[in-house]
Amino acid sequence: MIRIVIIGGGKVANHLIKAFLNTSDVQLIQIYARNIEQVKQYEDQTDLTDNLQKLKKADVYIISVSDDAIEEVSSNVTEKGLVVHTSGTVSMNSLKNAGKKGIFYLLQSFSKDKEVNFDEIPFCLEAENDEDLELLEQLALTIGKKVYHITSEQRSYLHVAAVFVNNFTNHLYSIGNDLCDKYNVPFDVLYPLIKETALKIETLSPKEAQTGPAIRNDNTTIKKHLDVLNKHQQELYKTLTDSIINGKKL
């Protein structure tokens, strides 16, 4: 039985807490939160503390706090267990605990009130040695199904890639929404297309799946499109169109 402590009370911490409380293969023996109110709802199920000096002895400490607090928080973990954090951008070396270090990064976009299907979430794991990596893998598989070994360097690139396919993509949806609103078209007309675009790449690479006026050099349509956009949207349209054309040349 793996004994763990979760350090943090934010979105990711809360999703992890719920998942680990739901499995009998892991003992979540303690939760630390700076503001204990954030985790008050679990008080009947495990021990809560807002004092880092009172952490219990565990096999794994999962630090899930804001990026810039990881160094300081980890330096306060004096117990011997494996200490991991859940950030996509902070390197493993930023952990300042005396003992063993690792990464337990869940590559997904979490919403506070939306339930998460852990079976679908990739666990990106890293550790200093094989034994610790195996422990993290065991731990991940108690609540999930998809486990990847990703180095801190790879993770830094993966995080940028995630910004492109998540943050930037969502922004394009937002532009689509604005255009629909402006011309009284219900945005839900676009849902099936959005869904199909996202699912298609599981069977066809994005390069192969690329369609539209940019890839086929259809300047008549591109001109028509630019005519209906505002200046801000035009700039985005041009940059993305140029990028598709450049990508084709590569």
Add this chain to the structure above:
Amino acid sequence: MIRIVIIGGGKVANHLIKAFLNTSDVQLIQIYARNIEQVKQYEDQTDLTDNLQKLKKADVYIISVSDDAIEEVSSNVTEKGLVVHTSGTVSMNSLKNAGKKGIFYLLQSFSKDKEVNFDEIPFCLEAENDEDLELLEQLALTIGKKVYHITSEQRSYLHVAAVFVNNFTNHLYSIGNDLCDKYNVPFDVLYPLIKETALKIETLSPKEAQTGPAIRNDNTTIKKHLDVLNKHQQELYKTLTDSIINGKKL
């Protein structure tokens, strides 16, 4: 029973032909294709022709040819039925048949070999009068479930919106794929995030769903990200980041 003729042998035409041959509520009495080989597979099921002068008498003629061929092809339809085209960008007035005109636009990205679930596809319909619009609605509902009345003007904006949420989004997936390839990370790590991003907007508007370094003015992370990108990717990253920041101000 609605009697229809389909004019065209491309991707959309083929998907429509299969769907209409599969329903008993519509009689597909003829298919025209300039190159009859494209539709040869249907020769046992309906009449085929490569001669526009030999079109049969029908209630609806669906023209599904390339955008720049619509004017000429439609001018050759001398029969009296309702003539519609399936393009996202060409206006209804571009139809040059003598009789009634309309639009039968399917807002989806079609792949040649991938089956289509018509129940999920929005049919964007337009006609010159209510009676014709009702006929098109009836026709659409024999193979699909989602029907919208969209004017030619609205359709022109909708088509630009579709470019943003489909073509441009797919291009961002492509950048994500390139980054993964370069650093030996399997691209499938990103599938769940891509899927979640696309599905989330059905419950949360894209503006509400926006996360990431741009929206929270996290310049440390933005700088880290720019450091690992090539010049071409950097330009895209900056434009999209600025656009998110600008959008926040609006």
